[in-house]
Amino acid sequence: MKLYKKESVQYVDATLEECWAFFSSPKNLQKITPDTMGFQITDYDGKNMYAGQIIQYKVSPLLGIKLPWVTEITVVEDKSYFIDEQRFGPYALWHHKHFFEATAKGVKMTDVVHYGLPLGLLGRMMNTLMVKSKLNEIFAYREKAVNQIFNNK
Incomplete structure (x- = not known):
């Protein structure tokens, strides 16, 4: 299985406590996910x-x-980072690290996703044709939504 990596960095105009409170609550996931x-x-x-x-x-x-997706929060370091991993769902592997760091420019949020697709060559083709761009869209939407919530942009 080929592994892919998606990284993104965003600065949030909030305190580390405010940022952590929002992102550590699963109920807020829908607010930053495209309809x-x-x-x-x-x-x-x-x-x-x-x-x-x-x-x-x-x-x-x-x-x-519609597909079922089950994730497990495998690691949590309060106000620093957490990791979610897919247990069942559309990916052969999904490992998503969320890092939070207070800086002079606000909270630096770094996401690192490693993912793999099922179906061998067909999965690799699907990544090139659709999955990679779909993930880019999702993260772009998330950046915009976070900007609207925290950065008044």
């Missing part, structure tokens, strides 16, 4: 993120087809 993804949390325990937390969703990443 075109059909993103819907179907089950979680209502608590802020903690290691071992399971979150279940429905997503429509391509062609409006």
